[in-house]
Amino acid sequence: MLDSALSVFTAGRNMARLMEGLGVTVWISLASVGLSALIGIPLGLIMASPKRAAAKAIRLYLETIRVMPILVLLFLFYYSLSKVGINLTAFLVSILVFTLWGAAEMSDLVRAAVTSLPVHQKESGRALGLTEIQVSLYIVIPQAIRRLLPGVINLTTRMIKTTPFVFFINIPDLMKVGQQIVEVSGVRDYLASVWVYGFIFLIYFAICYPVSLFSRFLENRWQSG
Amino acid sequence: MRKSLFSLASAAALLVALTLGFSALASAAGELDAIKAAGKIRIAVFSDKPPFGFVNEDGANEGYDVYLARQLAQDLLGSPDKVEFVLVEAASRMEVLQADKADVVLANFTVTAERAKEVDFAHPYMKVALGVSSPESAPITSVAQLAGKTLIVNKGTTADSYFTENHPEVTLLKFDQNTEGFNALRDGRGVGLAHDNTLLFAWVRENPGFVTGIDFLGSLDTIAPAVKKGNGDLLAWLNEEILRLTGEGFFEKDYQETLAPSYGDSVDPKTVLLTVAELKALAAGEPLPAN
Numbered sequence: 001m002l003d004s005a006l007s008v009f010t011a012g013r014n015m016a017r018l019m020e021g022l023g024v025t026v027w028i029s030l031a032s033v034g035l036s037a038l039i040g041i042p043l044g045l046i047m048a049s050p051k052r053a054a055a056k057a058i059r060l061y062l063e064t065i066r067v068m069p070i071l072v073l074l075f076l077f078y079y080s081l082s083k084v085g086i087n088l089t090a091f092l093v094s095i096l097v098f099t100l101w102g103a104a105e106m107s108d109l110v111r112a113a114v115t116s117l118p119v120h121q122k123e124s125g126r127a128l129g130l131t132e133i134q135v136s137l138y139i140v141i142p143q144a145i146r147r148l149l150p151g152v153i154n155l156t157t158r159m160i161k162t163t164p165f166v167f168f169i170n171i172p173d174l175m176k177v178g179q180q181i182v183e184v185s186g187v188r189d190y191l192a193s194v195w196v197y198g199f200i201f202l203i204y205f206a207i208c209y210p211v212s213l214f215s216r217f218l219e220n221r222w223q224s225g
Numbered sequence: 226m227r228k229s230l231f232s233l234a235s236a237a238a239l240l241v242a243l244t245l246g247f248s249a250l251a252s253a254a255g256e257l258d259a260i261k262a263a264g265k266i267r268i269a270v271f272s273d274k275p276p277f278g279f280v281n282e283d284g285a286n287e288g289y290d291v292y293l294a295r296q297l298a299q300d301l302l303g304s305p306d307k308v309e310f311v312l313v314e315a316a317s318r319m320e321v322l323q324a325d326k327a328d329v330v331l332a333n334f335t336v337t338a339e340r341a342k343e344v345d346f347a348h349p350y351m352k353v354a355l356g357v358s359s360p361e362s363a364p365i366t367s368v369a370q371l372a373g374k375t376l377i378v379n380k381g382t383t384a385d386s387y388f389t390e391n392h393p394e395v396t397l398l399k400f401d402q403n404t405e406g407f408n409a410l411r412d413g414r415g416v417g418l419a420h421d422n423t424l425l426f427a428w429v430r431e432n433p434g435f436v437t438g439i440d441f442l443g444s445l446d447t448i449a450p451a452v453k454k455g456n457g458d459l460l461a462w463l464n465e466e467i468l469r470l471t472g473e474g475f476f477e478k479d480y481q482e483t484l485a486p487s488y489g490d491s492v493d494p495k496t497v498l499l500t501v502a503e504l505k506a507l508a509a510g511e512p513l514p515a516n
Binding site: 080 | 273274311312317320325
């Protein structure tokens with residue numbers, strides 16, 4: 001039984017293919033998380049500020065994206081847009097969609113982190129004679145980041161776990177490569193699906209669990225510090 | 226309602242604004258000249274449906290459809306490697322054409338009147354009919370044997386509708402999933418199982434003790450390349466190409482290379498391959514006799 005399990009992975013370039021699929025998953029996740037932070041943080045700061053019109057517009061964007069299933073967004077960008085003359089590659093679409101979603105969620109996290117700080121923190125700063133910039137730099141931002149981190153880590157793992165959707169727009173990610181291997185090996189070994197999907201489960205666990213651990217480590221450190 | 230419409234509109238505006246920068250060179254692709262200019266033909270194939278379209282252990286595309294795809298690239302662009310495979314799911318075979326993500330679909334695509342409204346089919350390169358598999362020890366070789374007996378089918382398949390309409394004397398036991406139906410056959414819950422013959426040939430090969438006693442039954446369906454509606458010169462070229470390849474015996478070679486390993490020697494290639502005469506009859510609108 002162990003032999004058959006191993007042969008699924010050692011046959012041909014199967015292992016290398018799974019790793020290439022993993023590369024696709026990781027690449028899409030990292031690029032999207034990075035871009036989401038870049039766009040989401042300023043949006044969140046605007047939402048936390050008293051400029052109501054801009055905040056409302058961002059809130060509308062956030063709610064729109066949040067109620068749409070990722071799959072709908074992927075199909076909309078990949079298939080529907082090309083019918084009005086905008087033909088994007090599947091990779092571009094996946095990063096765009098994950099960034100749209102990530103940036104929306106990120107902006108809400110940032111807003112929550114900033115507005116959750118007690119008002120007296122800022123007021124105490126001002127009473128000590130600090131300028132607004134100094135208040136932001138030394139009081140608001142350091143505390144907001146600590147409150148932000150658990151949510152961001154949570155969002156990151158959610159985005160990693162959602163990437164298999166990209167195979168619906170014809171990108172062979174880790175999950176799809178697994179399926180291809182199962183369909184070909186399943187003829188000889190009906191347990192192939194157990195080995196391959198089990199392995200993919202372990203890979204996702206190996207990526208997401210350390211990320212969670214890291215977040216817990218930072219939380220503990222900052223709390224005791 | 227109004228609010229959600231507005232949200233959608235603003236989201237759409239945002240999308241367009243964000244993507245305008247990348248708006249690819251939306252060519253009038255699909256036309257022969259555009260393909261030649263691009264130097265490659267984009268062909269949508271399955272990546273997980275052996276033996277028609279799959280990715281082998283070395284990561285290369287393989288299968289009956291893929292073999293034809295490479296030949297198309299060879300004949301149009303001079304090299305079997307000038308093909309870009311778009312790995313497609315069954316449900317998105319029409320969308321990839323309409324959204325201009327592929328020039329041709331070669332993904333075991335059965336010609337139906339419904340689909341022909343959305344895409345254009347070229348001459349077919351394969352045919353599929355119903356078959357009935359049964360235990361080797363009690364083989365079913367004619368429909369007459371089935372009277373008053375239980376036959377296993379999958380809900381909503383052509384096998385289901387064919388026996389319901391034409392042979393009410395046969396008791397049907399219906400399942401949702403292929404695997405459930407095949408397991409029921411193994412357990413002897415019916416005297417036979419009816420399904421697409423192309424599927425049964427491969428299944429009996431992997432399951433010793435069973436035979437496909439009836440290998441051709443009911444109305445005949447065809448599998449054909451599809452292109453986007455209105456791609457006239459690509460369609461015309463494909464029609465000519467399929468006709469020529471059929472005449473040259475290309476599909477016998479394709480069959481031997483890709484299907485024979487999973488069908489074995491017991492299947493006559495003529496059951497799934499078409500002749501030039503059949504292609505011409507089909508093109509003239511004449512139905513093919515179901516043997």
